[in-house]
Amino acid sequence: MSKADVSVRTGNIKQMNRLGPLLALTVASIALTACNPGMLEDGKHLQPIPAKIKDKIRKIGSTEKAPIYIRIFKEEAVLEAWKERKDGTYALLKTYPICAYSGEIGPKKREGDRQAPEGFYAITRGQMNPQSSYYLSFNLGYPNKFDRSYGRTGKHLMVHGSCSSRGCYAMEDAPIAEIYSLGREAFSGGQRSFKVHAFPFRMTPENMARNRNSEHFAFWQNLKNGYDHFQITHKPPKVEVCNRTYIFDPQGASHFDATGPCPDYTVEPSLLASLKTLRQKENIRFQQAALKLEQKVQEKEVETADAMVESQLELLERKQKISEGKNPDGFLAGLIKGNPAPTAASQAALPVSGIAAQSAPSASIALAEPETEAPSGGFFSKLTSAIPNPFGQKKQPIILPQTDVSETINTLPQPRQ
Template sequence: MRLLILLAAALLLTLCAPASTSLTPNPAFRQQQLRFERVRAAYMFHQTSLHQLLRRNGIRPERLELFVRAFKTGRRVEVWGREQDAGQFVLLRTYRLAGTSGTLGPKRRSGDRQIPEGFYHIDRFNPDSEYHLSLGLDYPNAADRRHAGPDPGGDIFLHGSNVTIGCLPITDAGIRELYVLAVEARAAGQPAIPVHIFPFDMTAENLARRVSSPHLAFWQSLAAGYQQFEDTHQLPRVGVDAQGAYAVE
């Protein structure tokens, strides 16, 4: 029985681990996105400057791997990149969250106005969004479903504009840049772009200030993944244990 439990835990960690950086390019995805007027406009305004940004950081656009993390406190969205198989991520851009809703703590039900907290990835591109352009997250994930009610909600996006009822708005100008970077990463072969959302910088000092919070145990499960990236600038391998807590390998 113990062996079966260990094998199950290993499987969970593997399923949630970052994908291999030996990726197959998918330039057809870029061409499909460029059929849309807003995407063409974003490329016209930002492709040259973003390619220059990548090259200044030692990243060939055709080998781009992307990572996004967001912080409610401080209202910032960081965009990190690296060249596939090239070690550490480097910070490329920081956008200000143009609007927030809810409070600190995870999203647990539809209509609670909460921005989720946890480890997600971009699973869809919307080139004709109500909020200019948008990138959808895989909320609710396995951890959310373990703790949420019968209707956890959904449709959580990084998007344009400055309004939100649970999403992450970074203005139209910000989403145009991020959308181009995300399309370039997908065209370079990255199938899923990780997005980590935290309530605040998950330092020991910040956690100690919130020892009376009902979310403390949940935040502690986020802290290991946060700290591993801080220490290594490489993506942590994150799974979900039998109790629905995040587990970092």
Template sequence: MVRKVALMAALMGSLALAGCNPELIEDGKASQPIPIKLKHQIQKIGSTEKAPLYIRIFKEESVLEAWKQTKDGTYALLKTYPICAYSGEIGPKKKEGDRQAPEGFYDITPGQMNPNSSYYLSFNIGYPNKFDRSYGRTGAHLMVHGSCSSRGCYAMEDEQIAEIYALGREAFDGGQRAFPVHAFPFRMTPENMARVSGKEDFAFWQNLKNGYDHFQITHVPPKVDVCNRTYVFDAQGASSFNATAACPSYTLDPTLMASLEKLRATENVRFNEALTKQQQAKAKADAKANDTMVEAQLEILQRKDRIAEGKNPDGFLAGLLKGTPTTTSQVQNPVQATAPLPAATQVQPTPTAEAAVAPVQNAGAPASNSFFSKLGSAISSPFKPLLKDEQAGITSDEATLTTLPEARQ
């Protein structure tokens, strides 16, 4: 009887302690089973609940893909989840407080799973990894989590993070020591690479694309190493890698190498075609902007001539342009209105029609088809001569996706 009383007292004490520490109470979020519908999908792709998991993130498209290993050892796409929110833009996270979500290759261990997250459920991406640290990049607590709120993380809806968390938990139960999370800025097609060819992170994205291509060919997540401050994938024959030292001698599987060479030969053609189209589109847009500027200048001259002849097309504009009549070879600048009913203001003539013209800002400005709208639709500095192609030194003859970039400073 005394023993029973002691056990009851111990039980009551533990319950009281749990009441003071709500984190000790299992709320069931982290132990939710995989939904029945998702279980059926796992079977449909030839996998099992406890098979290894692989996750790909595409920032620009705002999607997270969950892949499961199948019976033949390759991975099949299980489900694509929309990312509810991420902060920052495309490009890697570089320092604490920049509010950028990481891009790169990360591994998630059981210790990185957080069942007591303030954001419903979460797992730590593992930033900074060896590659990030080789560049002195800083930051911590970068997560994939619920609650749809992000400050450098990838945020999901609670129901979605619960599914992803359950997939990871079951994969760990099946013996997977860590599941890879590969975060990309966008789907790394040749067309997307051409679109960002002038960006400062282009060399970094070329490096990421190597890993992306390995998976596209093999449907197996690549083995990732870091040397010379560069990601290396599926290396064979090297004993060790140092993130900041020169890369050791290594080889790739001949079949994989042949597939990569074939893929890149095809993609380089697509890349250069996309780059050419991009340059042509820019030239066309520049020409259109120039035409808009010329039309606006001619309309200004025509209106001022009509005003000088007493034909006054605009009423309000004529009130601002009293003074010596002008001709097409001597243009005056309209002056911005500073009050609802401004006094007539003498303006200074400018020597040529290419001089900058400040648009009139007033409630009585003409409608959208007038020369004011044409002027505003040109460029930020409407009469500044346009520069020629401003691509960062990349031409269709030189551009390639095949070169592994040197270490970046």
């Protein structure tokens, strides 16, 4: 064999080696297509990123193949798509409406509870489903390590199209197609998995105060730590699980056991300082919001109680007037209703029970007689002296204790139920 032949043969072998992974991927794609002949026919999973979204990507300083990050807010029913910029931070690309989700705010705990998950999830290429029965979808990966540490069960929890949900987050078809295309291009650009962080609501101090009495509050405190990390850094936090608790951006430890005690770890000093500052400010806002809410509840209780007392007093006053042979609606109102006030003669001739029957209470009173002050020692004086009014004084406002800033930053929080 000549040197030229050897050279050509060697070059062909090198070229085949370089094409090997691509050929394997092509063969796998052909095999998958054979199992799902509709894949190449509808092409919905291959829809390009819309031109408007491409233009927005450029405006925020990102690229089509840059990594993506998704946040879900259940109560507000929105999904946010973020794109990574050149400096490694993420910018909001677009906010999509969630068409439907199952259940209420709060985590999913067991198969069949019809709750949409809350927590921190990672989506790999294998979790993308181009042949979904709900147009397009991707699997959230529930239960994750945190969920499993509590024995939570469930499967096939998706973000999908078709606007129909039984434990999933459902979108209209056009939005899920855009989101799917963003994920597909990010994988093509080298992102191994994109993060989906699902929250019950936007985790402001005011929203936390509004939900402070929920059974899920401790769990939401844990979620808020991850929310705060992103708010400060604009980078999706690294998420670990230990002591059945989410841990964010830990440094100095390599192994985390979801159910075991947490190893010693640290948080980057500047991030830790920013978290402390944020927590101090938000604790004040939380206490102020909680106090306002508590005062509103107390005011509502007092208003309801006052209305009940006034209603009872009005009823007693009518009965008192009827027992004295008077028209409880007043002379003019009685004429309008056809119930003139009784004369002395008719009063003597008509028993009290008959007057009471004529003077049935009415919801609409045109003109009423001015109320006269009850005589001293009379019926109402005896009534008010005998029955104390428990609603006479408002409750003292509840002063909420100062939240310990270090509980969720410097020390390990307790397991979250």
